[in-house]
Amino acid sequence: MGLVQNVLDDGLGGIEHNFVTARIEDLVKWARSRSSWGASFGLACCAIEMMGTGASHYDLSRFGMEVFRASPRQADIMIVAGRVSQKMAPVLRQVYDQMMEPKWVISMGVCASSGGMFNNYAIVQGVDQIVPVDVYAPGCPPTPETLIHAIETLHELIEDGEIMRRRASNNGGAGIQLTESAIAAAPVTLGTK
Amino acid sequence: MTIVSAGTDEGGQELLSRSELTAKELLREVGSVLRLSETEAAALASVADEAPEDQTMIINMGPQHPSTHGVLRLMLELQGETVLRCKPIIGYLHTGMEKTGEALSYMQGGTNVTRMDYLSPLNNELVFSMAVEKLLGIDGDIPERATWMRMLLSELNRMSSHLLFLATNGMDIGAVSMMLYGWREREDVLRFFQKVTGLRMNHNFIRPGGLAADLPAGWRDDVLEILENLPSRLEEYDILMSGQPIWRERLQGVGVITAQEAIALGVTGPILRSTGVPWDLRRDMPYLHYDQLEFDVVVGEYGDAYDRYSIRFNEIRESMRIVYQILDRMPSGDYRIQDKKVTPPPRARIDESMEALIHHFKIFTEGFKVPEGEVYVSIESPRGEIGCYIVSDGSSHPYRMHVRAPSFVNIQAMPHMMRGGLVADAVAVISSVDPVLGEVDR
């Protein structure tokens, strides 16, 4: 239908354009926000609601998010859905490290965000101690609507470049400094003996 | 960015390689379960013992794996495509709920237990409440309406849980359309739960002494709507799955377990029934008013994954039958016991009376005291026998609260189901056990 006058004002979302001109940065951000794939990382009760969000009634595919990738290598967003135990924490971190940049994290539910009602020895009191969290979804469990809102918020943040700016100020990383422990030097053996 | 040490190796909990086990230990794994003589067991164990170690491979499945239903981790020893041994490694969702349960009063305890088996939260609450009531000695005085309401919710919960099983089972086997259908049906039930309890999951609605609130206006129509929609859809799924050759090929004869093994391992629920043992606590050791209802216990014959699927499928129909009967017989009356000790005063009284206000405050801050004693109460949850063992020291907090989780035990049957099977069937076996990791690890 012609030229979009000002991409910065109108955005790239309209379907009427035949072609657009834009800054490559905007295009990349737009594309990133519209095609973010989740890593299926279900932990507890929240995971059931996360799957419910993807199912037919709430239909997450309306937001280009229905593809939950089993392999972290193919995923952009990790939804930490549920309580993270001390035993699970290293695994979670490993999955996060395996994801490709750029990557984002949604902490779903109060357990992931703060430990929730399980303030005890077994649960990591907030997953932000292990991975950098971009959006917190409150609730126990958050309803699918809440999760969709969280995802939308994240999309907005990605498109605005908010997150990218913040990362740049943190030397491109998440800005989380974890003390390196001695074992890290040794390679991780995975299963085979 | 620095990287934390990836300490994902659990050392001693992992499956040992063959060379680190003695033949006797290997034998024991099989022999004692089957209650066989050593020679008989040796004959059975031939699959395992012949494989030289350099031809086998130990692979790791989970804890982050799309078809392990959460954070279950399995270590499988394979020879080619055949599973020789398997060991489930659990604890990745250990939440310390039994410890937290000691810090919460009996009043608050429901919030804790409901989060264990998050697919049938109402059954968890029910067993906890029944145990507390038994300790209090008020288990005989629960009003009729409360009892029937509890049964209604428990059965609807069984339906939603089994529907979810159909969905995940379908997804794991490759029938993705079933996944969407199953979730759609479950949403219907959840919407009713949300109307009644205010939450879609983790309701904390069944409490010691009764329920948190009465059923809302129009509940009967809502239940009837669910019940009327479901049969034709179940019919569809029956055609879609049970009658379908691929589905049958994929499940029949997979993950077989015998009645003897199941009993030796303490397995309950649909898995035990699939082996031909007609054991359902609702019928055999009735609680609530199940003895006044008419329903059938669905029993399998072969103990394979297909039997387990079809038992759960038909249990949905039985539950619907039960719900119809409950609808007919739902009495009017109180939804919680009018015992000042455990029941907070009604809202209207708080405005008028100082005592009521104090009473209300005390119940919610201090909780109520429960006489000394210890008790074990169990009911039939969708996954098997869920039991609650509470030790009280006379205070308002349980001294020890232990939940016997059906999935925790059922998972131990997986190695026996998988032995000698194909690795591709491992997924079918996991999903046919239908474990809920929240309850396995607690």
Next chain:
Amino acid sequence: MSDVVETVDNAVETQHGCPVLDSLGQRVLLATRENYISVVKALVDEGYTMCIDLTGVDYLNLPNRTVGHGVAPERFEVVANFLSLTLRQRIRVRVQIPENDATLPSLFDLHPGTEAHERETYDMFGISFDGHPDMTRILMPEDWDGHPLRKDYDQGSIPVQFKGSHS
């Protein structure tokens, strides 16, 4: 506190040499560590073929409690639940375990299904089971210190801002 297990007098009902306790209408056998295995074996012969549950309790805060029938209390207790499918009955066996020697023979040979329960009890209470094929932690990481469900193990909560919050 009477320390010896008194000889069971005639008035007390016994089953397989264990005093029988009635706990709110539920049948409880008070076994000792010595006759534990033989009692369970006798129960199997009687029809209690299924071991439904096995767990522990730490009675650290209640050292002077009465167990009943003159059985001397110890710090730990192991509680096992058995079910008979034919009799449609349950029975519970409770065993006192002293703190300085927290061991108990394993039921693995009689009820292989207790494998996980015993590992859990070991993990949570530090009671070890002789003859168990794989006495490792089951829920906590392998390198964890302490046994979380012991009463002297702290809940491990971090302070929250609500006053008087328990968890």
